[in-house]
Amino acid sequence: MAVSIPRLAGAALPRAGEDDGTGRKNLQQLSQLRWIAVLGQVVTIAVAHFGFRIDLPLNYMLAVLLGLVAFNGISLLRLRLRRDVSNGELFVSLLVDVITLTMQLYLSGGATNPFVFLFLLQVVLGAVLLETWSTWTILLVTAVCFVWLEFAGRPLALPLDYERGPWSLYIQGMLICFVLNAALLVTFINRITRNRRARDARLAELRQRAAEEEHIVRMGLLASGAAHELGTPLATLAVILGDWRRMPAFTDDPDLLQEIGEMQTQVLRCKSIVSGILLSAGEARGEAPEETTVHRFLEDLIAEWRATRSVAGFGYQNHFGEDLAIVSDSALKQTICNVLDNALEASPRWVGLEVTREEDTLVLTVLDRGPGFAPDMLERLGRPYQSSKGRPGGGLGLFLVMNVARTLGGNVSASNRPQGGAMVSLSLPLSAIELSGN
Secondary structure: OOOOOOOOOOOOOOOOOOOOOHHHHHHHHHHHHHHHHHHHHHHHHHHHHHHOOOOOOHHHHHHHHHHHHHHHHHHHHHHOOOOOOOHHHHHHHHHHHHHHHHHHHHOOOHHHOHHHHHHHHHHHHHHHHOOHHHHHHHHHHHHHHHHHHHHHOOOOOOOOOHHHHHHOHHHHHHHHHHHHHHHHHHHHHHHHHHHHHHHHHHHHHHHHHHHHHHHHHHHHHHHHHHHHHHHHHHHHHHHHHHHHHHOHHHHOOHHHHHHHHHHHHHHHHHHHHHHHHHHHOOOOOOOOOOEEEHHHHHHHHHHHHHHOOOOOOEEEEEEOOOOOEEEOOHHHHHHHHHHHHHHHHHOOOOEEEEEEEEOOEEEEEEEEOOOOOOHHHHHOOOOOOOOOOOOOOOOHHHHHHHHHHHHOOOEEEEEEOOOOOEEEEEEEEHHHOEOOOO
16 A cells, blocks of 8 residues: 655644633633622622621622622623633732632621631632642732731621520521532532643643654655655666567567556556655655646546556445536545555455535545454544554554645544445545635
8 A cells, every 4th residue: 555645834733832721711710700709798798787787888898899890890801802811810810809808808807707718719729720839829818818807807796606506697607608618619620620621631632643743754754765765766667667568579478568567557656656755745756736626636536546456346426516626636645545545455346435525525435345443443543553454554544644634624534334344534625625716
């Protein structure tokens, strides 16, 4: 099987530092938590003042609430920006929450207010969301605020009724504070952890893609060097075979003449493979991309492929519809040939190719009647050196096919057919190959 090396021009390697949106999602979580805090404070102030007849400075407490609402509005406007949220922005956001909580506690009993333990919520969120220095700063600020409330806060005029147990107002407040802390921590830390897991999965995918594309580059350099070395001996063989074909010793023997013709066909195929490798590496041997159409491109590809392979049966169905002008692409051509070659190795008696159009996507489906894919191979589809052929270097063809498709913005899928055999579908956006101006 000819293993082609796809062109990677314009395909930038992914970087681990790409914006994955985790900071934006975390700021969004903090904004949601702040709305809950505003609602909770409104309810608590109303119940304490009107239900338990506790004298509270409502004007000042409502002013603090309005400030918190205004800050949360600014945070929501910040989320409309496309750039990611930095650690500093998350740190300032948590710092505002700590200061706001401190002011509300100062106005409602200071350190004697049972809701003082909401400081722990801010510290835990800081430990989860922020960098190390920011977390310790949040911890230090909350500790200072707690100590300040011990000296500056005015205790509420509440009866000392601890002996009443669960009926004590203070114990009831501590219970509500504990339940609120626990519920908010479980809810929001689960969400934040899910965001981090999604980010880690994205980074792992980017690293895997970078490693695969680096592997392709190394293979391309090796194949390009080998192609240069093979060019001269192949040209020599073509000349010698052409001379032999005109010599009487061979022209008088039909069997020898047929074998020479077969040898010339195989040499021509080898030269085509070498030219394709060099073209994919940017060193074309007198060839250049040409304007063509989808139908003509596929018909020429199939004719060339069938002329250089021993195919007993070949089924071709083209349901693409109205023709479209495209640019002939060597990497795409060799990619399709790789999939056809794989199918031919698995099913020497019959190979099929179906072409369809799904909106703005070209779908090429290669069918065979071979043994199909093993379940573990379908799970590791497209990974290098994953092959059922049991020979060194096997599995590179489909690996390169998937990378070419990904470079062009498409994808590859594979499955086993219910009636037996395998099916590999190559989906490509037409915008990647369409002739500019159409």
